Amino acid sequence: MTNDELDKFAASLRGAVIRAGSPEYDEARKLYNAMIDKRPLLIARCADVSDVIACVNFGRDSKLPIAVRGGGHNGPGLGSVDDGLVIDLSQMTGVRVDAKGKTARVGPGCTTGDVDHATHAFGMAVPFGIISTTGVAGLTLSGGHGYLSRQYGLAVDNLIEADVVLSDGSFVTTSDTENPELMWALRGGGGNFGIVTSFVFRLSPAKVLYGGPIVFEISEAAEVMRWYRSFQATAPDDFYIFLGLQSVPATDPFPREHWNKRMCVLLVAHNGEGAEAAVNAIRGQLPKPIIDWAAPIPYPALQAMFDPFYPKGMQWYWKGDFVKTLPDAAIEAHIEHAVAGNEFSCMHLYPIDGQVQRKRQDESAWSTRDATWSMVIVGVHPEPSEAAAIKNWATGYWQAVHPYNLAGAYPNFMMADEGEARVRASFGNNYARLAALKQKFDPHNLFHVNQNIRPAA
Template identity: 70%
Template sequence: MHDEDINSFAGNLRGTLIRASDTAYDGARRLYNGMIDKRPMLIAQCVDSGDVITAVNFGREHGLAIAVRGGGHNGPGFASVDNGLVIDLSMMKGVRVDPKARTVRVGPGCTTGDVDHATHAFGQAVPFGIISTTGVGGLTLSGGHGYLSRQYGLAIDSLIEADVVLADGSFVTASETENSDLMWALRGGGGNFGVVTSFLFRTHPAKMLYGGPIIFDLSHAETVMRWYRAFQEGAPKDFYIWLGLQSVPPGDPFPKEHWGKKMCVLLVAHNGENAEAAVNRIRAELPAPIIDWAGPIAYPALQSMFDALYPTGLQWYWKGDFVETLSDEAIAEHLKHAATVPTPISAMHLYPIDGAVHDRASGDTAWNCRNARWSMVIVGVDSDPAGAGALKDWANGYWNAVHPYDLSGAYPNFMMEEGEARVRATYGDNYSRLASLKAKYDPTNLFHVNQNIRPSA
């Protein structure tokens, strides 16, 4: 790579090109997962689609591996690449709400919290995740599930349109009427097909919910999990509960007498009529909790409730699965491994992906698993890099114990670098179509720093 080539590239960007020798380099290359430390050659901080086109063309023409960064939040660190080019979209953060059309146009550098802030003023929301620092791009392109998914579906089910820079540097718009095959692939196929420079979402009513954590001592976890299994089968779509096995964080606002206790938490989120009465009914059926903070709450506050517990730079190790049934045998394994959770912020969560998610068929979008009831994640998390090995051992041991009771695939955002077999299992019958579309839109696999779908021959 010649200096004059890099200087020319920098001169053709409206944004900033950061090199390894620049003082801004270490800050710009930092990822959400502190366990991942990559050193790209160049970081192009793009400010518009023209910059993205310039960056894609430069990377392709000079044979550089390309990583695309939106929020930089993902577990295996696909937002960066050693010795390659990072196309950093974090400067492209515009949000425009159209309250009449009930849509929101979102830049690819936005976090879900950026969008929540804008849409909340109109009493609307997009069904994103549960931590507001998550990037919209990575979350959406791999499906996107969260508090509103049982009522309104996945994030991709609200995606109307996307502007995309393809591997050849061309710019296209994808929707159900224009480049519809690309739109199908973007709805769950990850970052395999191009760089999205704008998302258009349909919004949905969500202003004040009744929600928050109801926390039980781990001794009651078996009772709570069996109750939760039965509840989920007939739950109304506007009543969402995720279940967690973890520890009470040792700090405010948690009562000091409960710090460090192993717990089973139900995080309730009701976005409908008579919400308090609905939650009261489940309170009456369950053992007495040690903490009950469920109550009226604004949707953005619910979305950002856990942000402070999980700041940028912690050590993370993820394992995920799709779960169709929660058997007594699986519950026993969960309880066995939850009892050995290694740090106060390590956890297992079960997120519901039924309700409105099941209203579409598996072939309607690239996201294939429309029959699962939950998306499970096991996360080992710590602030100390010395604990990385223990986090991996615990998460892998836990996953190996429960995986025989689960489906073969997982939510791509809950996977590390697990290989082609897991990617194929995740997309199931949709994989061959995705591979054909990869061959059409990215035949040389330029965009391969992701949960990669190889182009078919």
Template identity: 55%
Template structure:
């Protein structure tokens, strides 16, 4: 551990705040998005710049402190905080610089996707991200990055040009296709196992307004709609993305009052192609006679913010996930059995398509290796009331247990709870030994282990 003299010397190196138990800001600073997670770190370093990050990594290593790295704090398993250790909080590193001529953006490690969308949309540009704007850039990117733009432009990591990161030895390095290539390969899907990314450089695409929104159907049509969606989306143009979901209709606009709190199935669409072709592209969707057809033109950042109000921080969350190659009739029957049993209004199941541009990247080109899967499935039990914790967890686990035999075996790391080393290895499959070798090279002491951990090869 450390003594008071050592602590004061470390504190003097920081421009940002160092928060301890008993400080007025402590309880608020240790909270993460998932209220199921209630951990009490010994120190929280709210880093103000890269120098603070270096000092914090060095202090954790020198004093054998458990180190958790926090970006947006959305991680389902709460891996941005730890008990009795040191939390390296990047939330003050929010700088963004857009280069509209080069179609690139440099993003600091504490940014959220809402920050990025705000900056890039001014130039009619965007890079693939998730579906909730309050999600942190760092966590989503390092796990792969699945969202509305995946079928057209690939995963977030497929648009990552470089990273600046602080290694376990305190050194700041750049990783790209031209330098530290093995590290660059590993961070594209390997999570936060290799260091603290202080900035990301992304490629941008011309995305301004989109034609997007939900279509909903009654539950009695769920099997029919899922079959249709399964066959339609894989043949749809890459400019069209749509994820299937079971949901309870939120009692708020834009949903009509007649549908409020009804359990339904649906697809949330995003079309980034020629607006003049939108009517033609969505004709097969209209032909399915949805009970709600909520598709319209809107700015891309507005679509990214659409779920923010439904999922504010501070709710109870339990996640289970898998990659999915096919949706046979047996799997559809199980979805139709379990999906409508969602125990609370915010609990849901989503099937995110990961074909199109995602499949055009080689299986071995990045650490993310499920390049042949068609969907990333996530089941989430969500509710603000801690009394419902076991209820939402049990539904989620039962649903996942039923569908897992029809999965590809592993899961998107950003959707995983603390599920053990076997699940981590299943997620990286044949890439795990190479990831372990990169881990041995850059973090042989496994300083960065509060994550879906990859053990050093040594």
């Protein structure tokens, strides 16, 4: 590829094109996960849909591998590609709230915090994840679960329209009535089918919740986990609790006597009537905590609670599974391996029952409607020298608990080295339909830097 060709491409965009060797190149190519180091040929920071179309056409015609970056929070580093074109949507961050219609139109570069800020003024929210720096696009296209999921469903269950640039450079709008097959695939099928340049979400009430961490000594973990297993089976939809095994952060405002201590934490979030009384009721059923900060909290503050502890640029290795039951043997294995983790690493169990289970398996590409939790084991450390150790810890932990879990995992909790069998397991009975739609919308697998669904033969 000649410099003249690159110059012509760059001149065709309103956004900036950053090339290998440019002064800003090394900063621009950095990934959320510093364990992964990729060197793309070009990074195109799109300003609008026209730029996205131009990028797709140029990348396809130039036979460049293409990666798409939204909010840039991708654990396996799938927002970049060696020797290829990164279509960077991070500058496309508009949010428009329609308070009367209870919807929000969201740009593909937005983080969930951008959307929370815009919708909070109207007392509404979209059910996203638990960290406000997470990109909306990546989170949504693989499902999207978080504090409001039991009450309002997944992010994809609240996606009602999308604008998409397809692999041939064409632009389409999709909804339940317009290009409905594409909408079905976008609701959980990842970035396999095109580049979404605008999302429209349904909004639901969420202003001030009663929530926060209730922390127990690790010696109480087995009792707390057994209680949690029982509670989850009958919990009302507006009462969400995720369970974590991790360490007390060594920073204020956490009490110094507990810094770096391994703990079992219940992160509670109640978004309904009688919230404080409901949380008080469970307080009476549990061991005495070492920290209890559950209290009224604005939804955006709850969403941002974990942001300071997991900044961009750390070493990450994730392993996930869908979990249906939590037998005593699994609890024992969890505790045994969790206590061996470093002060940054953790395991979380996120509820995905309630409203999530009230849709049919074939209603969207997200197929695991019978699971109770989505589990993630996160090996993380700021030092590159610890990369091998955190990978070994996370892998050993996962191998110990996976026999008690379902075959597949939330795609956003999978690394790039897990293989096609795990991707197929994660989509379950919907995989064949997804492969057929991949053949229709991206027959040459242009969009393959993802948890890839191969086009049907």
